[in-house]
Amino acid sequence: MALELYWGSGSPFAWRVMLTLEVKGLEYESKLMEFSRGDHKAADFLKLNPRGKVPVLKDGDFVLNESLAIMAYLDRKHPDPSLFGTSPPETGLIWRAISETESYLIDAGNKLIRPIFFGKGLEKTDEIQEAARSIRQELKRIDAELADSTWVVGTQISAADICLFPLVQIIARAAGKDAAKPLNLELLPMSEKFPNVMAWVKRIESLAGYERTYPPHWR
Ligand SMILES: N[C@@H](CCC(=O)N[C@@H](CS)C(=O)NCC(=O)O)C(=O)O
Structure with a gap:
């Protein structure tokens, strides 16, 4: 199942995850949250992240928020190229x-x-x-x-x-x-x-x- 990324335009934290996905050559389904429309405060999104913040990554049933945590998860699951050091x-x-x-x-x-x-x-x-x-x-x-x-x-x-x-x-x-x-x-x-x-x-x-x-x- 494809990775799904919930993100917002101009969010530096979501941008981190997008760069990580590109550097690792990973395909993903883009779920753009419109801040002006309040998408990130809608009930469905709050089920994924009760803080109502992007980014959120969904990998099958596994859901994760916080940019650094997502980067660490992706790096562990797709270690090439390594983003957290080789020594x-x-x-x-x-x-x-x-x-x-x-x-x-x-x-x-x-x-x-x-x-x-x-x-x-x-x-x-x-x-x-x-x-x-x-x-x-x-x-x-x-x-x-x-x-x-x-x-x-x-x-x-x-x-x-x-x-x-x-x-x-x-x-x-x-x-x-x-x-x-x-x-x-x-x-x-x-x-x-x-x-x-x-x-x-x-x-x-x-x-x-x-x-x-x-x-x-x-x-
Ligand atoms: N520490 C979080 C910060 C996430 C964050 O602050 N996201 C902002 C966008 S840059 C957000 O979704 N703000 C919406 C809100 O707080 O209502 C991370 O690293 O993911």
Whole structure:
């Protein structure tokens, strides 16, 4: 039975799973949840994930939410190519990079992205600028690491890259919006401020199947 992926356009967490499926060459049935229609809060979907959040993966009778859990499940079931390392040190470094993304980028990202995309809280400029400062600090650190490395960890794409990539894309998109201009986020142009990160973005964008993962409403 085909895998089914419940996802939403522009969700960085769903994007992680879509990239994982493409990198592993796995076919799946796409179940696009329209946030504006409230699909993710409908009774049928809440049976799959009572939190009402995407992504959710269905593999026959097995249902799983949380992007990292889904990535780990897919990697265990379809181990080639391995996304969580081929040696103990590599696994440790991949998990460290993932933890850093979860701990230091997501919260700051939300504080910046939500006001810009949804217009609520735009007056909290101090908080948004503080979030932008944290993001710059993280991206600078990653930029330095990518100066002499093709991927965040090791010599092939891993879960470390896949977890980070959609967040970088959504931060770049938010920073480019008109609502972001008066906020002086100092994130743009990203190709000048974080050249190695942007070269890495281009590498991921050139992966086979990448286009299928791109949020339709961003086109
Ligand atoms: N920790 C979760 C986060 C999932 C999440 O926040 N999904 C958002 C979209 S980016 C969502 O479905 N939000 C709808 C809502 O909360 O109402 C994961 O990694 O999967």
